[in-house]
Amino acid sequence: MMNEQDEAFRRVHDLVAAKLDGAATAEELAELKQLLHDEPALREVYVEYIQDTASLRWSFAHTTVPIEDDAVAEPYGSLRVASADAVEARATQRSRPAWRALLAVAAAALIGAGTYLLFFAGQGSGPAAGGPAGPLAASEAAAQAEESAAADDPNVVAPAAGERAASVATVTRTIDAVWENEREFPELSRLQVGQEVALRSGQIELIFDTGVEVVVIGPAHFKVNSHESMFSDRGTISARVGAAGIGFTIDTPTARVIDLGTEFGVAIGDDGETEVAVFQGIVDLEYGSSPDADADRRRLNKGEALRVGANGRVDRVMAIASDRFPVSASVRPSDGPETPIIRDVTDNIRAGDSNKFYRIVRSGLHEDSPAFVDRDHQWNSLTDKGLPLDLEGAEYVMPFNDDKFHEDLAVWVDVGQPANFYVFYSDSMDPPQWLKDDFVDTGVDVGLDEAKSVYHKNFALGAGAGESVDMTFSVWKQEVREPRVVQLGSVNKHRATFGYNMYGIATAPLKAKPIAAEVVQ
Known part of the structure; x- marks a missing residue:
């Protein structure tokens, strides 16, 4: 009863x-x-x-x-x-x-x-x-x-005299976690203010009571400062912040990252060097002699990334691979190739002219894959038959769409193995000479599904193959038979000031051609 x-x-x-x-x-x-x-x-x-x-x-x-x-x-x-x-x-x-x-x-x-x-x-x-x-x-x-249970827990940092430590976050998942100092934090452990976590290797995921989701990859060390902040002097961290968590802050030895409602990544080197990349929304980056008073501040928008060196110098981060920052295991995309094809992407944009980065997507090109780091546009096949050639699952690059405004642009893609190298170029513009000289038009096309914008207020993203395609791109191809750097140029200046897009970049392994058998006389 x-x-x-x-x-x-x-x-x-x-x-x-x-x-x-x-x-x-x-x-x-x-x-x-x-x-x-x-x-x-x-x-x-x-x-x-x-x-x-x-x-x-x-x-x-x-x-x-x-x-x-x-x-x-x-x-x-x-x-x-x-x-x-x-x-x-x-x-x-x-x-x-x-x-x-x-x-x-x-x-x-x-x-x-x-x-x-x-x-x-x-x-x-x-x-x-x-x-x-x-x-x-x-x-x-x-x-x-x-409180009484925490008193006997060796993982809990004792609060200062007269204070009671508040639990502000929960460990939601651990993956192959190897802990430092024999201090373990199993799933569903509660983290208190003042808690320090040292991860030798593996991954730990936690959620703050404000709804902020944090994923950390070791080696890493961090401390929970409050319900809305943490400090880390080593490790790679991703955070996803909703409306209730706006203002969430990650402090490092050289910088302070203040969220304004976004998804972002922070990587801290052993010397305190801090790399910050914004995948959605906006963050404020503070740096200088002190991350408190009189610090320099820069606002980073979607698709922008900066590196603050141990000496305080700030530089643009040109390229970030999709496996650079951790993601939750529950939303992790399919694994990329065993040996990545694209090693790096650089350009000739002068320092100060842009803070945007090229995102190298290891997990591959699929229907509704995001096309640019600074827009919500998506790549799609033109019909329900799927992506043409060997583009399904191809490793690809998300440029920034504003690249199209740089008339003298040069982009260098470091290809690390034999590959088919593809460029998606909009049919709304005449192909530039560099494209016609070094690539061949395959005769097949892909589509771009454009998101709503100030220029296209009636646009909306569709879902699935052949759905909501707004612009057609021709697929140009070049065979890269050995590791080397492929140089690309700018798009031809468009007659309109808006309504056109940057090109896309994709690569797929180059399959060896069979050798003809010798004829025995």
């Missing part, structure tokens, strides 16, 4: 599931609010429930989980989480039919700590009562329950 606490938790769960299902009545919503208001112990259980479901949602967001609709709930047990298996098992126990557990998992994005604040703002918690504000409210409420 269930006790009153078990019954109360079951009722809270059912009410939350009904809310997510869109079936909760006004009376049920009021009942949920009242239950959480009247029972402090139940609020603590509710906060832990939010944390557990948020971790589940992160871990299984890209995983198909088979669910039997007739699964029957077992009596509820302790809510303390010891392992991922225990979390998954408990998710099944908590639900009436098991599909409601998955609704609860999805709840984290919609209710999470925000629901907690909605219920208690002005009632002894939240900004109105001097309590914690924003998404951190849930973790602050749960920190009391974690």
Whole structure:
């Protein structure tokens, strides 16, 4: 027989599931609010429930989980989480039919700590009562329950006298992680302010309570400074920041990277050299004698990258391979070639004229692949038959579309093995002489699906082969029979000031031609 606490938790769960299902009545919503208001112990259980479901949602967001609709709930047990298996098992126990557990998992994005604040703002918690504000409210409420357990945890840095360390992030995944100093952080570990993590090799993924997603590849060392900042003096880090996490900051020995809602990467060398690349959105980069007062600042937009040297010198990063910065295992693209074809890309654009980089995409060209680092345009086949030639899966380069404005442009592509080298050139422009001299028109075409812009307000991206193609590009080819650098030039000046695009670049392994057998007399 269930006790009153078990019954109360079951009722809270059912009410939350009904809310997510869109079936909760006004009376049920009021009942949920009242239950959480009247029972402090139940609020603590509710906060832990939010944390557990948020971790589940992160871990299984890209995983198909088979669910039997007739699964029957077992009596509820302790809510303390010891392992991922225990979390998954408990998710099944908590639900009436098991599909409601998955609704609860999805709840984290919609209710999470925000629901907690909605219920208690002005009632002894939240900004109105001097309590914690924003998404951190849930973790602050749960920190009391974690404090005693953390006292015996050797991974937790002791807080300063008179202070209580707050847990602000969760380790969501580890991949082949080898730790320094025998201090391990298994999946679902909570990281506190002041926590230091040293990773000899492998990958660790974590999510801050503000929703900021961070992926780190070793060797790396970082420290959690607060719910919205971290410091790293070694390692390669990628971060994805939503609206709730704007302002998230990564400090390094030579720079400070301040997010303004974006996806970006930071690589820190052993000497403190810091490389910053922006894949979506905007970041502010501060550098100088101190990353605090009177520091120099540059704003980096999508497709831009800079390197701050150990001596404080700032340089443009010309090319970044897609495997340079880590990505979450749950969204990792297919692996690229065992031996990369393109080793580097450089150009003759003068320092200061541009901060944009060429992105070398190892995972290959596919339908709806992004075409340029500074636009959302996509490459597509013209029909539903798929990409022509050997372009499917080809290693390719994302130039920046603004390259088209450089009339004397020279681009050098370092090819490391025999390959078919392709250039996609728009049919809206006459082919330049360098293209006609060194390449052959294959007679086949690919399409560009252009995103909405200030120039094309009615455009929208489609999905799939042959869908929403706005411009046709001829595919030109050159055979590169041995490793060498291929030089490309500028596009012919277009009659319009807008409505045309930079060319594309792709490579595929050059297959050896069979040698004819000798005729024996």
